[in-house]
Amino acid sequence: MSEGTKEPDGGEEKVVLKTHDGQEFTVDMATANQSGTLKNLLSEVGSSSNNPQVIPLPSSITSRVLGKVVEYCQRHAAGGGRRGGMQALEQFDEELVELDKDMLLDVTYAAAFLDVPRLLDLTSQAVADAIKNMSVEEVRHYFGVVSDFTEEEEKVIRSECPWAFE
Amino acid sequence: MNSTVGTSGWSRLPHDLLRLVAEKLVRISDYIRFRSVCKSWRSAATPANLRPQPPLLMLPYHPFTHARSFFSLSTGKVHALSLAESYGKIVLNSAHGWLVTLDITTGALCLLNPITGVQIDLPPTADFYRLRAAHVSPDLRNYEVTDHKGRRDKLGFNMSFVVYPWEVFLPTKPGSTGNEEGCLVFISILHSRDVIYCTPGDKEWTTLEDVLAARAWSMAHREGRLYVLDGHRNLYMFDMAAAPSRPPAPLLTVTVPLGLAPLFSLACTTNRELLLVVCNPRCAHGDEPHEDDDDDDDGELFQAFRVDVRGDSPEWSKVESVGERAVFWTERQCWVVDVGDFHGCREDCVYLWGARGGRRGGVHRIEAFRRDGSGSEVLLEWERSPSDAMRPLWITTNLG
Numbered sequence: 429m430s431e432g433t434k435e436p437d438g439g440e441e442k443v444v445l446k447t448h449d450g451q452e453f454t455v456d457m458a459t460a461n462q463s464g465t466l467k468n469l470l471s472e473v474g475s476s477s478n479n480p481q482v483i484p485l486p487s488s489i490t491s492r493v494l495g496k497v498v499e500y501c502q503r504h505a506a507g508g509g510r511r512g513g514m515q516a517l518e519q520f521d522e523e524l525v526e527l528d529k530d531m532l533l534d535v536t537y538a539a540a541f542l543d544v545p546r547l548l549d550l551t552s553q554a555v556a557d558a559i560k561n562m563s564v565e566e567v568r569h570y571f572g573v574v575s576d577f578t579e580e581e582e583k584v585i586r587s588e589c590p591w592a593f594e
Numbered sequence: 595m596n597s598t599v600g601t602s603g604w605s606r607l608p609h610d611l612l613r614l615v616a617e618k619l620v621r622i623s624d625y626i627r628f629r630s631v632c633k634s635w636r637s638a639a640t641p642a643n644l645r646p647q648p649p650l651l652m653l654p655y656h657p658f659t660h661a662r663s664f665f666s667l668s669t670g671k672v673h674a675l676s677l678a679e680s681y682g683k684i685v686l687n688s689a690h691g692w693l694v695t696l697d698i699t700t701g702a703l704c705l706l707n708p709i710t711g712v713q714i715d716l717p718p719t720a721d722f723y724r725l726r727a728a729h730v731s732p733d734l735r736n737y738e739v740t741d742h743k744g745r746r747d748k749l750g751f752n753m754s755f756v757v758y759p760w761e762v763f764l765p766t767k768p769g770s771t772g773n774e775e776g777c778l779v780f781i782s783i784l785h786s787r788d789v790i791y792c793t794p795g796d797k798e799w800t801t802l803e804d805v806l807a808a809r810a811w812s813m814a815h816r817e818g819r820l821y822v823l824d825g826h827r828n829l830y831m832f833d834m835a836a837a838p839s840r841p842p843a844p845l846l847t848v849t850v851p852l853g854l855a856p857l858f859s860l861a862c863t864t865n866r867e868l869l870l871v872v873c874n875p876r877c878a879h880g881d882e883p884h885e886d887d888d889d890d891d892d893g894e895l896f897q898a899f900r901v902d903v904r905g906d907s908p909e910w911s912k913v914e915s916v917g918e919r920a921v922f923w924t925e926r927q928c929w930v931v932d933v934g935d936f937h938g939c940r941e942d943c944v945y946l947w948g949a950r951g952g953r954r955g956g957v958h959r960i961e962a963f964r965r966d967g968s969g970s971e972v973l974l975e976w977e978r979s980p981s982d983a984m985r986p987l988w989i990t991t992n993l994g
Contacts, residue, residue: 556618564630571604585630592626
């Protein structure tokens with residue numbers, strides 16, 4: 429099914445994304461097709477404006493998280509040809525991932541689950557930017573990761589490249 | 595936001611997503627720290643997935659110290675590194691993230707990854723010509739030399755090339771366990787027309803006798819073929835893929851039909867082009883950039899020729915631009931590197947190190963020259979010191 433296909437009655441095809449917490453997001457096909465997962469699914473089941481397909485999402489994708497993903501997909505479905513071209517789009521991307529670490533994690537999960545590669549790229553870049561220049565302890569503290577290295581292993585790791593830990 | 599979701603979530607992030615994040619880390623120091631957070635993060639950031647790193651210049655050093663300093667183009671700073679493994683050793687060459695070190699007391703050769711500290715011993719060098727009458731002095735300040743009449747003299751470590759007149763080439767990448775990718779180490783000895791090589795792990799060196807017309811000057815490796823340029827500007831091609839079952843004889847020998855400036859070298863680019871690069875440092879006067887222009891018409895600092903080896907005679911075509919690459923050059927090295935991703939590195943530029951001034955005083959200088967001749971920039975300048983025994987070298991960093 430191609431993007432933006434008009435139905436005989438003139439209404440654009442829509443699809444409803446339903447989060448676990450009960451919220452519904454109605455989006456057009458061009459937006460939905462930004463997601464590889466939805467695109468595959470919809471190519472099989474189809475959808476229409478009168479009787480839009482309702483797709484339930486897993487509990488990890490809350491309405492707040494889905495809101496972000498939908499925002500991204502809508503903007504990118506419109507592409508760089510609108511609202512200030514590629515430069516504006518890049519700025520939009522940059523601002524979209526200015527998120528706290530928990531939200532960043534959840535959007536990363538959602539982008540992976542829904543297969544939105546460029547959004548996943550953005551969020552993983554945001555994580556990489558956040559942790560660069562941090563010490564190992566700072567990274568662990570920031571993300572609440574507990575080291576599962578033994579004391580011995582930790583010692584060996586630190587002795588390999590001691591300068592990286594200074 | 596419920597913070598408990600995140601706190602448990604980040605250590606349980608799937609392997610693929612962790613790997614995506616790791617691949618976004620630009621600097622090796624960030625990558626190493628990422629690998630040190632926990633086991634799952636470590637397994638996601640494998641040594642092989644580290645992004646290519648911009649070259650660092652290892653600054654002049656004294657062999658009997660632990661400290662080595664490196665100038666980073668991306669930070670514009672000098673970083674000191676304590677390298678216990680390099681004490682008493684000089685670095686003969688560097689490539690693919692590895693240093694070829696020579697222990698100037700024992701004459702032993704070794705490959706050393708300065709980042710991981712991994713060392714690979716190379717076969718014994720007892721057969722190689724060296725200045726037998728020279729020994730490191732007990733106070734570790736220089737060589738003591740006894741001449742044929744029994745007179746004693748001193749020789750600075752900067753004259754190590756007299757004691758050990760060896761050049762080492764590392765045209766292929768070693769793996770941390772030795773011979774993963776068919777790594778070959780080549781050595782060229784003063785006045786010798788032999789090609790001597792080994793694979794790390796070999797018990798001894800293999801010698802191809804008298805295969806060159808003059809001492810090997812530069813080497814490059816591409817798709818199983820070894821290209822050697824000798825001091826008489828002859829180019830040879832060897833099929834190393836057939837070794838060791840069949841000792842390689844040159845498949846091709848031609849004299850380079852080009853007037854070569856003082857510095858010339860073979861280089862293999864990341865997309866496997868074979869280039870002959872030529873540099874005339876006399877055209878690189880940082881102090882008076884315009885003075886020589888009138889009387890120096892052919893004074894191009896840098897030229898590159900693509901070598902197309904098909905059939906019996908290679909074709910040479912001048913390369914107008916090296917594109918998104920830069921050339922990194924010291925006396926023994928010439929790297930053509932994609933710098934598109936490297937912060938602080940400029941494209942189509944030649945990075946040169948040079949020493950200026952007399953025996954007393956003077957400066958070292960790292961300069962970047964635009965290849966189109968539109969200018970140069972001094973990146974770092976520092977005073978020469980008597981302890982600067984050894985010449986600088988470009989090094990790259992990787993984890994294996």
